[in-house]
Amino acid sequence: xxxxxxTSVIKKRFSNIKRVIAVTGWxxxxxxxxxxxxxxxxxxxxxxxxxxxxLDFTGASDHIILGAKDVFPEEKNGIVPPEIxxxxxxxxxxxxxxxxxxxxxxxxTDAIIEMLAITRWGKLDYLIIDMPPGIxxxxxxxxxxxxxxxxxxxxxxSIIAKDVLDRSLELYKRLKVPIIGVIINNLLHSKGIGAxxxxxxxxxxxxxxxxxxxxxxxxxxxxxxxISELFLSV
Amino acid sequence: MxxxxxxxxxxxxxxxxxxxxxxxxxxxxNIVFGELQNIDKEIFMFAIDELIKTxxxxxxxxxxxxxxxxxxxxxxxxxxxxxxxxxKKSEDEAEYIxxxxxxxxxxxxCPKCKSPDFDLIxxxxxxxxxxxxxx
Ligand SMILES: Nc1ncnc2c1ncn2[C@@H]1O[C@H](COP(=O)(O)OP(=O)(O)OP(=O)(O)O)[C@@H](O)[C@H]1O
Ligand SMILES: [Mg+2]
Ligand SMILES: [Zn+2]
Numbered sequence: 001x002x003x004x005x006x007t008s009v010i011k012k013r014f015s016n017i018k019r020v021i022a023v024t025g026w027x028x029x030x031x032x033x034x035x036x037x038x039x040x041x042x043x044x045x046x047x048x049x050x051x052x053x054x055l056d057f058t059g060a061s062d063h064i065i066l067g068a069k070d071v072f073p074e075e076k077n078g079i080v081p082p083e084i085x086x087x088x089x090x091x092x093x094x095x096x097x098x099x100x101x102x103x104x105x106x107x108x109t110d111a112i113i114e115m116l117a118i119t120r121w122g123k124l125d126y127l128i129i130d131m132p133p134g135i136x137x138x139x140x141x142x143x144x145x146x147x148x149x150x151x152x153x154x155x156x157x158s159i160i161a162k163d164v165l166d167r168s169l170e171l172y173k174r175l176k177v178p179i180i181g182v183i184i185n186n187l188l189h190s191k192g193i194g195a196x197x198x199x200x201x202x203x204x205x206x207x208x209x210x211x212x213x214x215x216x217x218x219x220x221x222x223x224x225x226x227i228s229e230l231f232l233s234v
Numbered sequence: 235m236x237x238x239x240x241x242x243x244x245x246x247x248x249x250x251x252x253x254x255x256x257x258x259x260x261x262x263x264n265i266v267f268g269e270l271q272n273i274d275k276e277i278f279m280f281a282i283d284e285l286i287k288t289x290x291x292x293x294x295x296x297x298x299x300x301x302x303x304x305x306x307x308x309x310x311x312x313x314x315x316x317x318x319x320x321x322k323k324s325e326d327e328a329e330y331i332x333x334x335x336x337x338x339x340x341x342x343x344c345p346k347c348k349s350p351d352f353d354l355i356x357x358x359x360x361x362x363x364x365x366x367x368x369x
Contacts, residue, residue, distance in 0.1 A: 002266075003362040005247035009239070012246060077281075078239030079333065092337075095330040099340050102350050111336035114359070118239040118333070 006117035010145050013116060016123040017051070020146050021180065021231075025154035026164040028133040031185040032056075032154050034204065035223065036130035037065040039152075041211050042224050044086040046232070048125040051081065053115075054091035055142065056132040057101050057108055063093040067209035078120040085211040090119050105137040112141050135168055143177055152230075153182045157193060181230040183223075195229070198222040236333060237274055240360050241281035244298075248365055249290045257367035260296040264364045268357035269305040269318055271335045272328065305357030309344035318357075320345045335359050 014020065023036040033056070040052040054062040062068075071082035072094055081088040092101055092111070103111060121127060129149075132138050142149055151172055155161045165182065172179055184197040191199050198219055207213035214220055248263050267273050279298065286294055305318040323331070327341040335358050339350045 001364055003247055003251065003365075005240070005243040005360060005362050008247035008250045009243035012242075075235045077235060078242070079236050092334065095334050095337050096340050097326070097330065101337070102339050103336055104351075107336045107339060110358070111334050114334050114336070117243050118236055120239070 004113070006113050007145065010113070010116045011147075013119065013121065014127075014146055014148065017121055017127045017148070018125050019150065020127045020129065020148045021150050021152050022129040022131050022139075022142055023152050023154060024131045024139065024168075026134055026168045027156070027161055030133075030154055030156045030161070030187070031198070032133070033061045033130050034065055034208075034219065035152075035154055035183065035185070035198075036128050037062045038214055038217075038220050038223055039227065040087045040126075040128045041066075041085060041215055042220060042227065043126050043128070043232075045215060049088075049123060050086070051088040051090070051121050051124045051127040052130065053119075053127060054089075054093070054130045055112060055138050056130055057092045057103055057111060057138075059132060060091050060093045060096070060101070062089070062130050063091050065208055065214070066211055068093075073119075076120070078118045080120050080122075088121060088124070090115065108137045109141050112138065113145065116145060135171060143172075143175055150178045150180050152180045154185055155182060156185055156187050157197075181226075183226055196226050198226070235277060237277040238281040238285075240273065241278050241285055244360065244362060245282065245285050245289050245293060247362060248293055248296070251362075251365050252292050252367060255365075255367070255369075257292065257365075257369060260293045260365060260367040262297045262299060262366040263293075263362060264366075265298060265300045266303050266361045266363050267300055268303050268335070268359045268361070270331060270338060270354065270357050271359040272332050273360060275300060301363070303357045306355040307342075307344075307352045308355055309347060309349055310351045310353060311349040312344060312347040314344055314346040316345050316352075 025032045040050050043050040054060050066084050068084050073079040081090040155165045186197050201219040204219050307316050321342045330337045
């Protein structure tokens with residue numbers, strides 16, 4: 001017999017977290033990471049205690065969006081995430097020294113379990129998880145290991161995206177994971193299309209890495225409006 | 235001191251096991267330390283001793299035995315078998331691997347073909363080999 005002791009402690013690590021929201025999308029490069037990062041900034045600005053976990057191990061990018069430089073987790077009965085603009089932030093980028101992280105599926109699972117087992121978030125109103133694209137090892141592991149997970153889905157206005165979106169939402173329903181809502185990131189136009197859409201924002205790129213500037217973008221204002229309607233009881 | 239979190243997980247896991255197997259008392263937990271993660275035994279055991287004071291009584295008089303397992307790798311590209319002392323790593327890199335053993339794929343390379351695409355066959359991190367107890 002061999003027992004992996006780590007999974008037993010994960011529940012305990014999440015016991016003081018009220019809501020876990022996985023920002024998911026089924027295509028690459030559609031704005032999941034900026035949405036997860038800016039969402040965390042908005043929640044923190046609104047006085048919520050918030051954590052951000054970048055689980056896109058092979059393509060970690062939240063540290064760049066938040067401008068997380070010269071910070072490192074503290075070793076204290078586990079590892080305690082450093083705070084960036086009030087957000088407790090954890091990412092594989094702390095350990096990869098700017099180098100590539102070439103992981104196969106089973107390695108990804110192992111690394112996720114390790115990170116969930118040793119990270120001490122403490123008390124949080126929200127833990128936002130930035131997911132890699134698709135329903136893959138990471139998505140299935142998050143659903144399996146964190147039973148509080150809710151899905152916030154992101155899509156783009158394209159028939160290709162819509163097709164995978166419908167199939168994926170169906171799958172999450174079967175896995176009994178609550179879906180908070182679907183946000184359309186309108187990468188094609190600078191106008192919103194409908195209530196839950198974010199317009200293309202040509203100022204976004206120049207604000208990356210600067211939380212205070214990010215919060216002032218059109219992107220952030222649209223996202224704030226959407227999440228207020230979706231789940232934030234103000 | 236991140237050994238503390240791992241000790242915590244061993245205790246939680248042993249308690250879960252005792253519930254599943256309906257044990258009245260856990261008498262011994264046999265733990266394996268994989269060479270790759272390079273866990274500090276002294277800190278780990280100190281954490282165990284502290285943590286069982288407040289844990290479920292079922293584990294309070296248990297012994298903890300640790301054995302070491304050497305790390306073994308096999309390259310997926312050229313199929314070479316290799317060990318940890320055949321590859322180089324800096325102090326910082328060793329520290330990162332200590333936190334997340336999968337970082338081995340970022341810092342270690344097959345000694346023959348230099349590929350990071352290898353399997354870790356044995357000796358990754360902390361596992362429990364067996365748990366003895368009284369029903
Ligand atoms: N509404 C928008 N307006 C302008 N730029 C945007 C918008 N949404 C996303 N972007 C830009 O598109 C790029 C991709 O975004 P991001 O990295 O968040 O996508 P992702 O879905 O996380 O990608 P991956 O699948 O690789 O993880 C980034 O440079 C981001 O700044
Ligand atoms: Mg991303
Ligand atoms: Zn090789």
